[in-house]
Each structure stands twice: as C-alpha cells, then as structure tokens.
Amino acid sequence: MTHHPDFEIFLATAPGLEPTLAEEVGLKAFKRPKPVPGGVITRGTWPDVWRANLWIRGATRILARLDAFHVTHLAHLDARARRTPWAEILRPDTPFRVEATCHKSRIYHSSAAAERIATAIHATTGAPHDPDAEVTVMARIDHDLCTLSIDTSGEPLHKRGFKAEVNAAPLRETLAALFLRQCGFDGSEPVLDPMCGSGTFVIEAAEIAARLNPGRARHFAFERLATFDVEAWARLREPKPRPTPTTRFHGADRDAGAVAMSRANAERAGVAAITEFHQAPISEARPPEGPPGLVITNPPYGTRLGEAKSLAPLYQALGRTLATHFKGWRVGLVAADPKLAHATGLPFLPSGPPVPHGGLRVTLFRTATLA
Template sequence: MNNYFASCPRGLEPLLADDIAALGGQHVKAVGGGVMFAGDWPVCYAVNLHSRLATRVLWRVAARGYATADDIYKLALDTDWTAFFLPTQTLRVDVTAIKSPLKSLDFVTLRVKDGICDRFRRDCGDVRPSIDTRQPDVRVQAFLTEDNCTLYVDTSGDPLWQRGLRQKTVEAPLKENLAAGILRLAGWQPGTPLFDPMCGSGTFLLEAAQIAHGIAPGSRRSFAFERLKGFDAETWRRMREAALAAEKPVAWAQLFGADVSAQAVRAATANLDRAGLLEAVELIQSDILEVAAPADGGILVCNPPYGVRLEEQESLAAFYPQLATALKKNFAGWTCHFFTADLRMPKLMRLTPSRKTPLYNGALECRLFEIRMVAGSNRPAK
C-alpha cells in the first residue's frame, strides 16, 4: 500500500476527503491544502480519473528530518529512484516549503536533482535522467516543513484541473477544480436549473455539463502514472473504459449562461462545442442588470469581477446596489451564489447572505456568499 497527498484549492479539503474515501482511499485525513490518504495503485488511478476537486496526486516515497541542504541531498541519494522510473526518462524537480530555515529553495532544488542523478549514476552505470522543466516524463516534488523533508513522485502530470476541454479563455478564468467545488458548495444537482450570468469562457457551465452527463474529469487526458515503473496498463484500461461507458448521451440539461461580452459568449460557445456539450447549454449575450431569469427558480452562480485598483473598487461600489435591485426584480425564488475576493459585496448590496464560505483562489482569500432571493428587501426588519 502506498501513501499519497492530493492537493486542492484551500477550503475544499473536507469535500475532497469525502470523495477520496468514496473511491477506496484509506486513512483519509484532510489537512491544509489537501488530503493525505493510503491505497494501492488502483485507488491512485481512480482519484486521478474521477476527482473533480484535486489539483495533483503525489506519491510519498521518502521522508526524513533535516537541518541543512546536504541532509536533503542525502535523503534523495538514499532513495531508490530506479524502483520508480528509468534513467532514460526526463525529470523535473520542484520544492515548496512552509517555515523552512533554509534561505534558497533554488539551491535545495539543485541538491535534490543532484541526489537523484547521483543515485542513478551509482545504480545504472553512469546513466542519469536529463532535466526537462516543460514536459518532463517524471516530476519529483520536495516539501519542507520547519525540520522535515518529504519527497513525492507526481502521479498526475499536468494539473488535474486541466480536463483537456477548455481552449479559449477570457481574463482571469477560474480553474476547473475550484469551479467544481463551488458548484458542490452551492448544492447544485443535475436537473436543477443553473444560471451563470457572467459566464466568461464557461467554466461553471462546462463542469456542470460534465457532471450532468456522468463524464469523469480525467477520462480525456493522460497521466504521469502511465510513465512510472509498475504501471498496471490493464487495470487502467478497464477503469477508463468503465468511466467512458458510464457517460450519458448529451442532451439539454437546464444549464444557462450569459455575459455582457460577445467575446466571452463566443469563447464559452467554442469551449462547450469542442467538449461536445453545447447541446446541454443555452447561451446568450446580455447584461446581468437586464437579463431575465431563465426559469422560475434554480441556482445562480457567478464569479463577478473584484477590483484591485481604487477606481475599480469605486465603480464596483456603485454597481453592487444596482445588482441587488436587478436580482430582487428578476430572480425572486432563486438562490444566488457569488464567489468573490471583494468581502464588501453583501454589505454594499444591502443583502444579508445566508451562508459565507471561506475559499481561496490561489493565494487570494475569497468568499462564496449565498443569498436567497425574495421579492423586496432581503434584510431582516430592525
């Protein structure tokens, strides 16, 4: 049995832990930034194939306390890398740290590379992997705490939010795994009308359409575990074929999208079309302040712009009350979910959120505000 760490956007760890346990993971434990779990290789394959929330699945291969970069070199040298991959394969090493006393992570990266390559030279007659930082066969990740170093082999390759579907993007698109987590937190289920009135390149709609049709997020891409020693090609073939066989024929799924930008609507249309899911979605060009609700009730979810510069913040402060008026007028009976880094939003809208969920978009602290729309004011009487 192997030990793994699946990373994910901060705030989604409990949901990811539930998913991994359902896929057969053992000793599942949510920690900051991800989930630790154990399992045989089929569990690792399944998490890569089916998890909508994970960013990467890392296989823990070594760990030890350290004081200097030389200690980390010795840990890499003492690890039997020949059991994991071939000396003819290309390699990339990444190092991340929390509270490490070592000043240069670049130097630590170099020492990990040296340890791996020196071990291959020792075991394989002066043959060693070459470095490729762009498209490596194998990625090794070192994670440093204050006094401990853990070495991982990445089983995912490209990050798991890259479903292999979205080609066209607009400014600041959400990553797919964060969008999937927001849909989960919003409580959306297939069959319920879903509307994104600021759809951008269509990330929420793409995720929802995949969920509605039972499409496994990893079914159309490759993974790094396929290039590791001991890869069980037959088990993986059966698993992937079972996932493809479980997909439903594409049909209308009560998914609606709109954007004020014609370019965004074109991008969303192109992405859904390329994914073969355009039939499931209705897209229009419209302003959120003017658009009519596409159904009597449902879930509205969107990622509105959040201003960084002062003038942007001032224009948003004027926009939010207009948005509240439009929602009260047009979306009574809907539950609205706004994902934003602008924590002023509900107060400036003069609407009281029924739920506030802390999330992170990368390093940026955000909130998912749930606001249940009723006709007239949503604020309790004083």
C-alpha cells in the first residue's frame, strides 16, 4: 500500500502457544513480534508476508491487516469499506470471498456484513465474488471495531505439501514444530519418537536441522494478489547451499504400516538421508549410537470412555523403558489425559496450558534431563 510502507501482519496459532510462536518469529528477524490472543502480531511489508509463509513453522495461517475502522450500522460499513484501497491488493480478474465474524457489536449479523463488504470490493475492483475462491478477505467486527485482513496463506500452513499419507489422528506439523521448540530443540541434537505414527515429529525435527523452509513445496494465496512479485518470490525461494546435518532423527512404531508411511513421507520431504525408521514395540526402544538428545512422542489418547484404562499399561511401559535406558535424554510427551501422562512415572516439569488439537485439548509434558 503506497501510503503505508508497512502494515500489521498477524500469524495465527493454537491458543496457549502464542509465546512460543513469538519466540520463533523473533528469531527469524521480524520486527518486534508480540503475542496476542490467538497468535502473534508483527509489522512488515509484502515481502515479509511472503517470507513468513515460507519460513515460519508454528503459524497456522498468516493474515495481512488492510484496514480498521469503527462502524455501527450496515450502511456505514458499506460506505467505509469502499474507502479501503482494494484495487492495490486484489486483482480484477481473480475471484475472492469474504468471511465475517461479529462479536459484541451493533452490527451482529455476520453474513449481512460479509455481503456489504463483498459488494464494496466488487464495486471498487470489478473482481468477481465466489464463495469457493482461494483469496479470502477476513472481516472481524469486535466491539464495533471492524478489522479487514486478507488470508495470505490459502490452505492452512500445516499442509506442507509433502505428506500424502497420514494415519488416524496425525499431529499437525505446526503443532509439532512448536512442541519441539518448547522442549528446547534447535536442530543440533538427535530426536527419537518411539511411537512415530506417520513420522511428523521425526520429519519436522530433521527439516529444522537441515534448515529446510516449511513452505518450500507449496502454493500460497498471496501469489494471486496484485501485490505479488514473481521475481522477488523466486529469489526468496532459491534453496541456499547448507551442510548436511551430522545428527540423525529416529522413529519407531510397532505397526509396519506406520513405519512404511513415515519412510515415504520422509522421502517426499527430502530428509530420508538423515532419518531412520524401524518396527519395534515401545518396550524395545533404545537410544541410538551417539550423544543423548530428545525423546518426543504423541501416544494414543484413549478418548473414548473406558479406553484410558486399557492404555495405562502402554504409558507405564513407556515410562519404565525411558527411565531405564534413556538417562541423559529429555522427554516430551503429548497427552490428552494427565492421568495417563503421570502413569509413566516420569518426573515432569510444570506444564503449560492445554492446547486445542483435533477436537481435544492436549498438553505437552516435559522432563529435564533424566538422571
């Protein structure tokens, strides 16, 4: 936007993980990231939006804030939304859609608000409105303050573009990245997931170590905006030559199908050379050769009634195996039921707030180095 060299950029994440995401954003040279409910705000220009989508592992989507104004009735919204510089951002030949939410405001009918904004956009740009469009304008009316943003990501960012295969309840890559960060992982130590499922933790850890951009293999909604610069984006995406990590990342699962799936996913992500997967029950988990590191895992949750009881022996076996064989390692365990987590008998540090994940609330339980 010509009159604003920079604007607010909002990186969304699961509630409870905002400080962890702010830490990641700060390390990637974005301006003064600040955790706010539901995400992190920073300021920047369109190239910052592109690199945020390309680089940031923990965000679920990235919104560019276009305008904000007080509004109390629909006619006012109609007039005011026409003054937003839509033609600088949206292309006349690209369809768009509008999603609106209203909270404690005199305009309380979100679909009527969305309709007015869509009319204003079409009137000022000529762009067609289509409920299935990839380009989404987000309007949030909260206490009569209307904030207009554009979703620059398109498909949610946990869809890295590699994972063709997932098992029943996969942990999202974005969540895995933030849990790894909360465990103090920076790419320089080995990681083992003894119940690896489709390999999310292992592959995410390997990509961090290899310094591969999470968004390297996918398309983003911002590529369809008037602000997009093909050459600048191509330069940003050029892979930098980096040394191959000497560290290895290990996964095991008692299910042969999970092991095959993990290998295929690691191959697609380009980390097959630094990951190893094998079939083994939890009681046979042993540290790989070399220095100690991090054991991190997302065991079955037992969400249905009575299931938790039947899972207790699995968690007990996990705790026994780790306490016996993994001295010098740290442990991260994602669990929906604190009772099951504590059935491991592991010495957990105080945990953070539970995080919503796939209709449940999960908590990361962490230990210090096991003695």
